[in-house]
Amino acid sequence: MQKITLLILLVISQIIYAQTKLTETEKLVGTCKVWGFLKYYHPKVANGDFNWDNQLLEVLPKIEQAKTKKEFSLVLENWIDSLGEVKEIVPITPPKDVEYFDKNFDLSWIDSNKLFSKKLSIKLKFIEDNRFQTNEEIGPGYNPFKNGNYFDLKYDNKNSKILWMCMYWNLVEYFFPYKYLMDQKWDVTLEKTIPLVLESKNEDDFYTVIRKMAVKLDDSHVEFAIYKQGRFEDDKRYFPASCKIIGDKMVVMEILGDSLAQADGIKIGSVITKVNDKTIKELITEYRDLYSASNEPVLLDKVVRKILSGYSDNVNVEFFEEGKYITKSMTWFNYHDSHRNEFMKGATKKKDKFKLLDNNIGYVNMGVIKVKHVPDMIEALKSTKAIIFDMRNYPNGTYEEIANFLNAHEENFAIYTYPDFSYPGRFKWTEGTNCGSENKDNYKGKIIVLLNEDSMSQAEWTAMCFQTAGNTTIIGSQTAGADGNVTELDFKEFHTRYSGVGVYYPDKRETQRIGIVPDIEVKPTIEGIQKGKDEVLDRAIKFIETGV
Known part of the structure; x- marks a missing residue:
């Protein structure tokens, strides 16, 4: 039955x-x-x-x-x-x-x-x-x-x-190596x-x-650009400065078109509360699902770039100045590319590749220094009690030469996962990359690396390398969390990309989405920016002098 x-x-x-x-x-x-x-x-x-x-x-x-x-x-x-x-x-x-x-x-x-x-x-x-x-x-x-x-x-x-x-x-x-992290x-x-x-x-x-x-994909490497005229094409008119979102406000960090900024009374530390009658919080909500990011700080950076660009010549911007909200009707221009010199009278200041700060502390701008400059940097800073490597930027492939100076021994600093074409979907662990060399005359002072959300990919990878020196301290805030080579997808009318290789510490700790975790977390404040301070750099100097 x-x-x-x-x-x-x-x-x-x-x-x-x-x-x-x-x-x-x-x-x-x-x-x-x-x-x-x-x-x-x-x-x-x-x-x-x-x-x-x-x-x-x-x-x-x-x-x-x-x-x-x-x-x-x-x-x-x-x-x-x-x-x-x-x-x-x-x-x-x-x-x-x-x-x-x-x-x-x-x-x-x-x-x-x-x-x-x-x-x-x-x-x-x-x-x-x-x-x-x-x-x-x-x-x-x-x-x-x-x-x-x-x-x-x-x-x-x-x-x-x-x-x-x-x-x-x-x-x-x-x-995609990080599918499991979406x-x-x-x-x-x-x-x-x-x-x-x-x-x-x-x-x-x-x-x-x-x-x-x-x-x-939740990947900071993901970008999307359209080559033809359309809603999401790279925009052609810009606010004359770069900004960061702090809280529910947008703060001017760097002047990019000084004659334009001067005309509207914009300076470093200026606080923006609205653009075209929309609050910064409302704009973040509006653009959130149009930008891929490994974490929130990078998402906010991408949203800022969208907020500060557009097709309209005239834009209403609300500022908070001296305790009052003031709306200015601004004219935005394309001061990029061929128009750059027209609006850049003196805003672009030459940045030092490296320099000696007070109290025998060295400073290196990793976004400026190139391989050919490293020998001169070593000669100038080898006797300092500490060197601050500012990596709140994108380095120029100098990790190997600098690591040979910092490290006493050769060290493995990153391992990778590559796709297996014989079994698609599976990935293989690789032995990874070493840095440093046997060098008894290596640098003996403190090594400080400054990082933030602008530190992406090569910057994060280089920071991993510098951490192997053994006397390295990371100061700043969460990095972009997009480590690894980029796979480019170029089409007839648009372009996109994603992280193509998985990057991990030798002990298999993840860097994607997490980024390089700072030993001492410091973020800029509106008050500090308005006073002309670099609070992250100041904290690094304090750590060098006091050990805490």
Whole structure:
């Protein structure tokens, strides 16, 4: 009796499965995953035997016609069969000398996907076990567009837009090293993005959708630039100074167009409370989902750049001056590029590469000094009691020469995870990078490194290197949390990118999103900026003199 009951239940479940209707989003989620999996796993597809973009465009009408789970799975099964036989190979044995990083790796959807027939899941699992194999070792600079061309995007064609989305989603799914650190699971991003792609009616709509999709990487390296005239193109009119958000206000940090700033009475420390009648808090909320950032300080920096640029010549800016709110109708200009000298009478001050401060303390501006200057820096500062390396900027590849001066021994300071093309989605640990050398005459004084949210990528990596000297103290605030080489994605009318290599300390501590954690945390204050103080530098000098 029990066997008969089980048989009846099985038959009923199969009937329900076969007749269950699917939404368009459900079908496209499944299709996107299968297309990407076959692109990187199927031996003939990964080898380039098919125009895989066209294959997707040809199968999408069939997917659209499929109404039930059974019909949907059958379309995918027939598609796989049309690609030819996948030969069974000797079981692939993981190399003994390779340590895998698997926090990004997840093919569980092959078996657990409720849309797939058992037969389809078996086919996909067989392809995984007999997948494309390559000896290609990849690292910085690999070609993410292998076997694809995504430059002729047709914005009025639904399937063309779906193709681009599938390409980008799978590229991140298999080759973005920090997928596991996203706030929102990448699967969820796919489910939420598909309806928006389908609803987009023009180029600007589509750019907005894919920009918001890229934001979900939570990666400070992610940028999005449009080459043609459009809503999110690099803007052409600018506020004449750079600013930082402190609390719910925006504070002028550096004058960039001094004649313009002077005309409106703007100086370092000027406090901005509104732009075009919107508070800074309101503007942050408005732009938050348009910029990808590993952490909040970098997000605020990116939002500031958006707030301080636009297409309008005339902008109303509210300042808080001497206890009063004052609104000024400003004219913004393009003082960048060819127009720079027209508005830069004396704002750009020459910055010292290195110098000697009071009390025998050395100072090095890591954003200015270059490799050719390092020998002179060493000669000038080798007898100081401390050297402050100001890395609130982007260095010029000087880490090796400076580390040879600072370190007594060669030290490993960073290890990496690279994608494994023989098993996409998996990453390999590498031995990493060393710095320093055997040097008994190494620098014996205190080493101070100043960092903040402007310290990104090479700056964070260089700070990791300097930490190996053993007598290094990090002072400042949270860094950008985007360490590693960048993978550039350059299209016909727009450009984006993301961190392409995972970077970790030798003990496998993470740097992505966290950044380089300061030993002493110090942030600028509005009062300090207005008094002309560099509170981070002042704190470093205090630490050198007192030890606390």
